Amino acid sequence: MSEKIYEMITNKMIELLEKGAVPWRRPWKVGGAVNWKTQKPYRGINTLLLEPGEYATFKQISEAGGKVKKGEKSEIVVFWTWLDKEDKDGEKVKIPFLRYYKVFEINRQCEGLQSKRKDEIFDHDPIEVASRICEEYQNAPPVRYASGRAFYRPADDIVSVPPICDYSKPEEYYSTLFHEHVHSTGHESRLNRSGITELAAFGDESYSKEELVAEIGAAMLCGVAGIDNSTMENSAAYVASWLRKLKDDKKLVVQAAGQAQKAADHILGISFQDTASE
Structure with missing residues (x-):
């Protein structure tokens, strides 16, 4: 059968x-990696780079009145942006440019911040x-x-x-x-x-x-x-x-x-x- x-x-x-x-x-x-400030889920390769949680940059954490725990190491989030360049004929073109920034998981690695997560x-x-x-x-x-x-x-x-x-x-x-x-x-x-x-x-x-x-x-x-x-x-x-x-x-x-x-x-x-x- x-x-x-x-x-x-x-x-x-x-x-x-x-x-x-x-x-x-x-x-x-529920349960994936999201941006703590916007609650938008990370996409692409970032879903593999990050453990589940809410992530924020050092600047975002500081501006919100929180702080990173001593000795905690950041994770990397990558994204593509577009740069305006001129080609050999003087025409404006856009080229992809890979950037990254460092983030911390606010529940495990930070103090003074509250989770914004509202998972169903x-x-x-x-x-x-x-x-x-x-x-x-x-x-x-x-x-x-x-x-x-x-x-x-x-x-x-x-x-x-x-x-x-x-x-x-x-x-x-x-x-x-x-x-x-x-x-x-x-x-x-x-x-x-x-x-x-x-x-x-x-x-x-x-x-x-x-x-x-x-x-x-x-x-x-x-x-x-x-x-x-x-x-x-x-x-x-x-x-x-x-x-x-x-x-x-x-x-x-x-x-x-x-x-x-x-x-x-x-x-x-x-x-x-x-x-x-x-």
Whole structure:
């Protein structure tokens, strides 16, 4: 039964990719890095540079009557601006110029300032089938809950996800947790997948392929749990963003789906012998 679901999910994923999708996936609604003064979320590479929190420059902190704690180190925020230049023909042109400034997290690194954050907290009941899939994942890594960031850390063999109350839809919480659980199946003590066991830089080919495996595997588990209709478009958008790094090779989706199926089966406790006898 699960193999049919896997096939349906893979085909649906490819269909959505053919239609085009908006990249990046961050379904939780609270807990990211924001500018303390404006409460606007940081975007682009800054979402990876900064831990969740509220950030302000030294000047903003001082002008607001606060102070940076002794010994605290700043973080860097980068942004692009445009400079007016003249080309060789004397025509005015605009050229991009990368700038950065230093910021401090006002709740952890500062004194005398109050948080301006007004995050909405969502009250959800667990989805029984999806919860059971996670609970029955044998030899699973421990799960820690922290707003604003989801990851699997192979060195410590731990999963971290924002808690369910940070999502407007509980289905997206389980999709996120499934994604990180699929990553964890690559640990050397489980399926020993190269995308996890070999050190890879963010965005390189090995990392990108592993992200395809994790998201397609998560989509498959959502299908088994019966919640794929609420998460599929988000999943396809995320897969599309990594496919572009891999030159839009749709064959990679099928290849990744094969590894994703093994990961999903591992989480579900289905052995190769079980699937071969169906």
